Amino acid sequence: MSRTHAEWQQLAATLGIEGRLFIDGEYAHAHDSRTFNCINPATGDKLAEVAWSAAADVDAAVAAARRAFESGVWSGLPPLKRGKILKRFAALIRQHRDELALLETLDMGKPIGDSTTVDVPGAAYCVEWFAEAIDKVGGEVAPVDPKLVGLVTREPVGVVAAVVPWNFPILMASWKFGPALAAGNAVIVKPSEKSPLTAIRLAGLAKQAGIPDGIFQVLPGGGDVGKLLALHMGVDCIAFTGSTAVGKLIAGYAAQSNLKRVWLELGGKSPNIILEDCPDLARAARTAAGAIYYNMGEMCTAGSRVLVQRSIKERFLEEFRKAAQRYYPADPLDPAAGMGAIVDQIQFDKVLSYIDQGRGEGATLICGGQATQVESKGYFIEPTAFDCPHPDLTICREEIFGPVLSVITFDSIDEAVRIANDTEYGLAAAVWTANVSTAHQVSRRLRAGTVWVNCYDEGGDMNLPFGGFKQSGNGRDKSLHALEKYTELKSTLIKL
Ligand code: NAP
Ligand code: MG
Numbered sequence: 001m002s003r004t005h006a007e008w009q010q011l012a013a014t015l016g017i018e019g020r021l022f023i024d025g026e027y028a029h030a031h032d033s034r035t036f037n038c039i040n041p042a043t044g045d046k047l048a049e050v051a052w053s054a055a056a057d058v059d060a061a062v063a064a065a066r067r068a069f070e071s072g073v074w075s076g077l078p079p080l081k082r083g084k085i086l087k088r089f090a091a092l093i094r095q096h097r098d099e100l101a102l103l104e105t106l107d108m109g110k111p112i113g114d115s116t117t118v119d120v121p122g123a124a125y126c127v128e129w130f131a132e133a134i135d136k137v138g139g140e141v142a143p144v145d146p147k148l149v150g151l152v153t154r155e156p157v158g159v160v161a162a163v164v165p166w167n168f169p170i171l172m173a174s175w176k177f178g179p180a181l182a183a184g185n186a187v188i189v190k191p192s193e194k195s196p197l198t199a200i201r202l203a204g205l206a207k208q209a210g211i212p213d214g215i216f217q218v219l220p221g222g223g224d225v226g227k228l229l230a231l232h233m234g235v236d237c238i239a240f241t242g243s244t245a246v247g248k249l250i251a252g253y254a255a256q257s258n259l260k261r262v263w264l265e266l267g268g269k270s271p272n273i274i275l276e277d278c279p280d281l282a283r284a285a286r287t288a289a290g291a292i293y294y295n296m297g298e299m300c301t302a303g304s305r306v307l308v309q310r311s312i313k314e315r316f317l318e319e320f321r322k323a324a325q326r327y328y329p330a331d332p333l334d335p336a337a338g339m340g341a342i343v344d345q346i347q348f349d350k351v352l353s354y355i356d357q358g359r360g361e362g363a364t365l366i367c368g369g370q371a372t373q374v375e376s377k378g379y380f381i382e383p384t385a386f387d388c389p390h391p392d393l394t395i396c397r398e399e400i401f402g403p404v405l406s407v408i409t410f411d412s413i414d415e416a417v418r419i420a421n422d423t424e425y426g427l428a429a430a431v432w433t434a435n436v437s438t439a440h441q442v443s444r445r446l447r448a449g450t451v452w453v454n455c456y457d458e459g460g461d462m463n464l465p466f467g468g469f470k471q472s473g474n475g476r477d478k479s480l481h482a483l484e485k486y487t488e489l490k491s492t493l494i495k496l
Contacts, residue, residue, distance in 0.1 A: 003098070008112055008333040012102060019050040019196075021057060021220055022203035024064035025213030031056035036193060036222075041109040041348075042332050042341040044377040050196050053219040055228055061217045062234040065159040065186035068214025075156050075184035079135040086131030086181060089209035093124040096205060100170060103197040105332045108166050109341030109379070110295055112333050122460065123174035126478070129462040130182035137480060142491070149494040154487035156184035157261060158236035161229040163250070165242045166195035166343050167298040167401075172265075173199050175466075176239040177216065179482040185237075188217045190229055192242075194343050196220035227253060230260075237261040239485060241300075243399075244424070244471050263475035263485045265300070265467055267399040268427030270448065271420035272303035272456060275413065276311045278432040279454060285319030288405075291430070291456040293327035293383045296339050297403035298347075300472075301428040303456050305396060306407045307416050313409055317366055320385065320407075324367045327403070329380040341378045342402060348379035351402030358386045358395040358404070366407065391419045399425070413438070417445045426469025430456045449476070 003011070019038065020027040029035075031054040038047045053061075069075060074082065093100065100123075101115035110119070142150035162176035169191055177187045191199040199218050206216040219225055223246070230238050230253035238260055240250050247264040254262045272291055278284050291303030308316050332340030342348045348371070355369055368384030385405040388396050396406045410416045420429055430452040431442045443451040449468045452458060465476035475485050 002116075002335065005331070005334045005336075008102065008335070011098070012106060012333060015099070015102060015106075017048040017103070017197060018200050018204065019048040019220075020200070021051040021053050022200065022218040023057060023061045024217070025207055027204070030054050030221075031060075038107060038197060039344065040106050041343055042376065042378040047106055048197065050193075050200070050220050052193075053221040053225045057219060058225060058228040058232065061188050061219055062159060062229075062232055064214035065188055065217060066234055068212055069156070069158055069186040073212040074181075074186065074215045077184075082182070082184065083131040083134050085210045086127055089206055089211060090124045090128035090131060092205040092209055093120065093127065093202070096201070097121065100198050100201060103201055104170055104195070105340070107197045108169060108195040108343050109332050111335075111337040111340045113335045113337065114295065119168060119171045123170045126171075126174040126178040126462060130178040130482075133480060133483070134182045137483065144493070147496055149496065151492040151494070153490050153492065154183070154483070155490055157486055157488050158185060159188070159234060160185045160237045160239060160486055161188045161190065161232070161235045163190045163226040163229065163238065163240045163242065164192065164199075166192035167295060167300070169195040170198040170202065172241045173202070175477040175482070176241070180239065180486040181211070181216065183483050183486040185486050186215045188219060188229065188235075190219050190221070190226050193220065193222045226250075230254060231257045233258045235260050237263070237486065239263045241265040243267055247473065261485070264473035265475075265477060266425075266427075266471060266473040267401075268300050268302065268425045268468065268472050269305060269397065269399050269423050270301055270303055270425070270428040271305045271307050271430070271446075273307045273416050273420060273429070273431045273442065274309065274312065274316055275416070275431065275433040275438065276309040277434045277438070278312065279434040281312060281316055282319050284432045285316055286323040287456045288320060289323035289327060289383070292385075292405040293324065293339055293403050294457065296329070296342055296381075298343060298401050301450070301457060302401070303428075303430060304400065304405060305391075305420075306405060307410055307419055308407060309416070310409050310411055317387070317407070321367050324383040324385065327383040329372060329382070331376075339383065339403060341380055343379070345379065347402065348381065351381055351400060351404060354395055354398070354400045354402070354404055355384055358388075358393065358406070361393045361395070363388045363393055363395060363406070368403070391422065397423065413442065417442060421445070421447050424471045427467075427472035428452070
């Protein structure tokens with residue numbers, strides 16, 4: 001059932017919001033009763049007071065996770081049974097779609113039409129997919145000396161901390177806890193302080209689904225809570241999605257403590273290459289606009305650099321200007337909104353300062369360039385694009401994480417590939433061409449975890465691994481490969 005703008009507003013006005021942390025099967029206040037205000041970025045209004053987890057809460061959650069893990073209540077279940085409980089969890093997420101979508105939109109400003117169709121169903125799909133996978137992947141029998149039996153098995157790593165960002169709060173969390181729970185681990189989720197509400201609500205649903213106490217816990221709070229988890233001697237694995245800068249800190253915390261497994265999904269500055277034999281320039285322009293303006297550009301995979309061949313540049317830009325208008329921001333509760341609000345004041349100021357820097361370094365505005373709807377007190381920025389004189393401008397190199405595109409012009413394919421790869425990141429890339437050989441050759445040369453040909457951001461399918469080359473991270477979310485992050489390999493040798 002789809003709701004109108006007025007119906008969403010009405011639902012928002014009566015929504016009950018849980019702000020407490022969740023440890024060992026119970027909602028509770030922080031140990032020292034500390035809270036922080038959760039703000040709606042579209043209005044500046046306070047939504048809820050949320051628990052800021054204390055060090056004692058982190059210790060309590062890790063201890064509960066350890067107890068639950070070692071008792072075998074979860075890891076010791078037959079996979080079929082664990083799968084059934086996880087499928088119930090997925091079904092509950094679907095049943096609560098509108099409530100979860102509304103929490104997500106109010107909390108971080110994305111259009112409600114996206115929360116209901118992408119984020120919440122995507123999280124349910126992830127949990128369900130891994131639930132279905134666990135009784136279908138087994139170990140190996142190694143070809144060893146016939147006097148031996150050599151077994152290779154995968155065992156859960158133990159206590160997994162998932163530290164996740166605010167751009168896709170429920171979805172990025174599910175990409176961690178889905179496979180981690182399926183593999184039999186105990187999971188502690190640390191949502192961003194900018195967007196804690198859906199993770200908190202999920203904890204109640206996990207309990208309702210039958211996930212045992214201590215196996216799924218949620219510790220809201222700021223970066224200090226993430227740091228305590230990353231430094232904790234009782235955490236076996238930290239799965240992180242966020243910035244490259246914090247990812248480096250996390251790797252350091254693991255090194256300083258117990259060498260816990262570290263999996264990092266980090267930033268990007270992804271190139272979207274439009275060659276002159278692009279099969280459909282209007283579609284390429286519409287797709288390029290979606291690649292940078294979807295989710296207000298707060299996308300790790302954002303196609304934030306368009307590399308366009310000189311001969312087709314003017315025609316491309318003409319189409320792009322038209323396509324960008326679709327993303328003019330509106331109230332996120334309006335089902336017709338193309339873009340919503342930027343997540344908070346800090347990110348809003350950061351994006352505007354990059355726009356100033358673009359102007360200052362000699363880039364020419366193609367569209368947008370300003371804050372808008374200032375009377376709403378919300379953080380709205382126009383879909384913005386710059387024509388850049390060369391690829392070394394700050395806005396061509398740094399991740400902006402907002403609705404700001406840098407367009408770079410090139411003459412030859414070699415030049416395009418060189419510019420595309422000349423970045424510390426390697427999360428995603430795209431190339432548009434009608435020539436199948438060019439498509440294969442260029443995609444092989446692009447140093448990125450995902451390459452799209454004649455499309456962008458396709459592949460909601462869970463069976464495609466997702467992650468980065470270079471400083472975009474290590475390890476992969478999604479697909480059966482994600483299970484590798486949350487398991488240890490064991491060789492067992494039996495002498496006959
Ligand atoms: P962030 O600032 O790195 O924060 C990510 C998470 O880490 C948040 O929960 C944050 O808590 C926590 N944190 C901050 N400082 C910490 C510390 N010293 N120790 C431990 N944890 C700490 O990133 P963000 O601004 O939320 O997200 C944007 C970034 O995520 C972008 O760079 C984007 O590209 C990347 N991203 C990557 C992917 C991917 O799959 N590759 C997907 C989505 C986003 P607080 O927010 O409460 O401070
Ligand atoms: Mg918020």
